[in-house]
Amino acid sequence: MSQLALVIDLNVCVGCHACVTSCKQWNTSGWAGPLVDENPYDADPTGTFFNRVQTFEVGTFPDTETVHFPKSCLHCEDPPCVPVCPTGASHKRADNGIVLVDYDKCIGCKYCSWACPYGAREVDEQQKVMKKCTLCIDRITDLTLPERERKPACVLACPTSARLFGDVQDPDSEVSIAIRERGGYQLMPEWGTKPANHYLPRRKTRIYIDPEELIRADNPLRKEDLTTYSGEETLDDVTW
Amino acid sequence: MHPAFSVIFLTTLIGAGQGLFLALYTGQIYALANLLPAQGDEFYAFGSLVALALLVGGLIASFFHLGRPERAWRAAARWRTSWLSREVLVLPLVMALVFAYGLAHWTGHTQPLFTLGNWLAVDATLLIGLAATLAVFALFVCTAMVYAGVRFLEEWCSPLTVVNFTLFGLASGFMLAAAYSAFIGNQLVAFFGTWSVIFTVIALVSRFASLTRNAHLRHKSTVQSAIGVRHQTVSQKAQGATAGSFNTREFFHGRSAGTLRTVRLLFLFLVFPLPMLLIGAAYATQSPTLPIVAFAVQYLGLLFERWYFFAEARHPQNLYYQSVA
Ligand code: SF4
Ligand code: SF4
Numbered sequence: 001m002s003q004l005a006l007v008i009d010l011n012v013c014v015g016c017h018a019c020v021t022s023c024k025q026w027n028t029s030g031w032a033g034p035l036v037d038e039n040p041y042d043a044d045p046t047g048t049f050f051n052r053v054q055t056f057e058v059g060t061f062p063d064t065e066t067v068h069f070p071k072s073c074l075h076c077e078d079p080p081c082v083p084v085c086p087t088g089a090s091h092k093r094a095d096n097g098i099v100l101v102d103y104d105k106c107i108g109c110k111y112c113s114w115a116c117p118y119g120a121r122e123v124d125e126q127q128k129v130m131k132k133c134t135l136c137i138d139r140i141t142d143l144t145l146p147e148r149e150r151k152p153a154c155v156l157a158c159p160t161s162a163r164l165f166g167d168v169q170d171p172d173s174e175v176s177i178a179i180r181e182r183g184g185y186q187l188m189p190e191w192g193t194k195p196a197n198h199y200l201p202r203r204k205t206r207i208y209i210d211p212e213e214l215i216r217a218d219n220p221l222r223k224e225d226l227t228t229y230s231g232e233e234t235l236d237d238v239t240w
Numbered sequence: 241m242h243p244a245f246s247v248i249f250l251t252t253l254i255g256a257g258q259g260l261f262l263a264l265y266t267g268q269i270y271a272l273a274n275l276l277p278a279q280g281d282e283f284y285a286f287g288s289l290v291a292l293a294l295l296v297g298g299l300i301a302s303f304f305h306l307g308r309p310e311r312a313w314r315a316a317a318r319w320r321t322s323w324l325s326r327e328v329l330v331l332p333l334v335m336a337l338v339f340a341y342g343l344a345h346w347t348g349h350t351q352p353l354f355t356l357g358n359w360l361a362v363d364a365t366l367l368i369g370l371a372a373t374l375a376v377f378a379l380f381v382c383t384a385m386v387y388a389g390v391r392f393l394e395e396w397c398s399p400l401t402v403v404n405f406t407l408f409g410l411a412s413g414f415m416l417a418a419a420y421s422a423f424i425g426n427q428l429v430a431f432f433g434t435w436s437v438i439f440t441v442i443a444l445v446s447r448f449a450s451l452t453r454n455a456h457l458r459h460k461s462t463v464q465s466a467i468g469v470r471h472q473t474v475s476q477k478a479q480g481a482t483a484g485s486f487n488t489r490e491f492f493h494g495r496s497a498g499t500l501r502t503v504r505l506l507f508l509f510l511v512f513p514l515p516m517l518l519i520g521a522a523y524a525t526q527s528p529t530l531p532i533v534a535f536a537v538q539y540l541g542l543l544f545e546r547w548y549f550f551a552e553a554r555h556p557q558n559l560y561y562q563s564v565a
Contacts, residue, residue, distance in 0.1 A: 044483045052480025058471045086315035086325035108307020111324050117392045119557025122486035128307025185468050190460045
């Protein structure tokens, strides 16, 4: 068993949309046909994307924090979108756990999109079939590529390495360790969909300095050295 | 949710068709028990034709919902897990059985095949009608479970959805049977009308129950659980697209709260009191046209009801699509 997934580090994502554009570029150029755009240079542009970066503001000014939030299919381990599909076009691969849509079988009934609480599925307005993130299945399984390139386009494009890719069921994988040691969490855990993708939380880097580190607690006279130096050698000079 | 007219027409048309068939079959059974004057075979045959027309109309409407209608046959594949697939299978079955029922009447296959307990003469129409009745109820369940089975749409995910769909189908179908009887001028108007009023009253209770339930619904998901940030104040600044996306088109009705309230008032008036008043007036005045008006008004009301049913449901994905930069 293996379950491929992304782990997205919200602490380092800067919201540059490089993953969005690289995803679009790779997936619009593949054998599965384009991810169609409509009115791309006009009023009301719209189009099909597998991955979008959203931005949320947490808190009230001036105590606010900006969270850039990349969102794509989470490849749920218990995907509610799969059993509802009447044609079997939506399926979860047994070998690597990736949830895929067979574009040749999909009838565009949109029912699976109702059954995804995350809004990860989008109908292609021209091909009229359901589309969603494939974790670049055509790329990660392509043995003609060098191994370091067998990763989703978004992962390779991210300039801050906010996106990790790997098998979340292998306890020793980079992603499992990141989830375990850096507080990885799932979206909307209340639905029991068990998303395979995880997010790493925002963290503040703080140094904790105990007052005892500044004032010697074991100074019996509670009196620090008040010697005034005037250029002569001190203990620091000789020890360094 | 965005109310799609294809689905609004599908569910209301087949509901009325199913109800009409049940009305005809009920009439036949009452006649068999000598509780109603027996009708000629043409009454059932033409009635079945009308029911079939409604079912076909619903089916045609449903094709407009599909991006790739030419592949619709594939939808029969996953009946083990998908209510939509089950609906796709049971709908043609109902159509075939209603057709067979009408045909059996039309061709006069009404010679008793055998007699039960030496008083119930069972003929082909009775048997086909029984099978069709079971299929019709299965279709009510399948159609409603397409909606009630999506647990993320908490407004729909309730047994009340199944109850409502069934009762609205029965009410409008029996009302149509009354209209049909009035049109051809037989004596069954009062019988069908009374049953329609009974179903309408029960439907009023169950629809009120679901409206009340939904008004007090507390959604499981919040923007906090959606992005996993524990803070009381989280507001969206960008959703990853400057104009709309599939997510903003499919899951939002795009109307004001005022429009929603108006539609609710409209359907509460058009589905419940008005048709009942009209059919009551028809009974008092023996009018042949009022039952037809009553059905038309109730059907119109049901279109509003179904529109509201969709607009009322709020999908958790909407938490990710609250504002554009
Ligand atoms: S995120 Fe949505 S589309 Fe992706 S597997 Fe989960 S339920 Fe299905
Ligand atoms: S839109 Fe396509 S993938 Fe989704 S449920 Fe319908 S047939 Fe299946």
